[in-house]
Amino acid sequence: MGPAMKLLLVAAVALIDADFRVLIAERPEGKQLAGMWEFPGGKVEFGERPEQTLIRELREELGIAVEEPCLAPLTFASHAYESFHLLMPLYACRRWNGFVQPLEGQRLKWVRPAELRNYPMPPADEPLIPALIELVGAGPSA
Numbered sequence: 001m002g003p004a005m006k007l008l009l010v011a012a013v014a015l016i017d018a019d020f021r022v023l024i025a026e027r028p029e030g031k032q033l034a035g036m037w038e039f040p041g042g043k044v045e046f047g048e049r050p051e052q053t054l055i056r057e058l059r060e061e062l063g064i065a066v067e068e069p070c071l072a073p074l075t076f077a078s079h080a081y082e083s084f085h086l087l088m089p090l091y092a093c094r095r096w097n098g099f100v101q102p103l104e105g106q107r108l109k110w111v112r113p114a115e116l117r118n119y120p121m122p123p124a125d126e127p128l129i130p131a132l133i134e135l136v137g138a139g140p141s142a
């Protein structure tokens with residue numbers, strides 16, 4: 001065993017629209033992994049369940065309201081970054097209230113799962129793409 005590594009729990013969600021596209025957001029300048037495209041979400045705070053984290057983050061970051069039964073577990077990432085080990089459940093969500101807005105100034109894109117590979121994503125995210133393709137299909141352009 002190597003030195004003890006901090007385990008970081010982050011909840012993420014693939015919002016899926018009526019055209020079978022998935023929402024990704026660009027990580028802003030100044031943050032770790034800046035310029036990479038990621039799924040909305042964030043760190044699970046003390047006392048939170050991952051579903052509560054997502055409901056909170058989706059309200060804060062995108063201005064939409066999601067109900068817990070609409071968050072379906074899809075897959076997860078387990079990835080060793082240099083200074084922590086990321087454990088990141090990825091949920092899928094097709095229903096929400098309100099319109100997605102970039103409330104934190106982040107760039108947003110709706111993309112077909114098969115096109116996710118055209119966007120630089122954090123290394124933890126790449127293994128998650130096949131599960132999304134499987135779930136919603138690659139789309140007509142693939």
Ligand SMILES: Nc1nc2c([nH]c(=O)n2[C@H]2C[C@H](O)[C@@H](COP(=O)(O)OP(=O)(O)OP(=O)(O)O)O2)c(=O)[nH]1
Nearest residue numbers: 010012031032038039040041042043086122124125
């Ligand atoms: N939300 C999200 N985070 C991801 C993904 N892939 C991935 O490696 N991460 C990592 C990046 C961060 O280290 C961590 C998420 O933390 P965060 O977004 O809540 O926090 P942050 O690094 O922006 O820092 P902070 O200022 O909010 O503390 O998980 C992803 O698809 N979505």
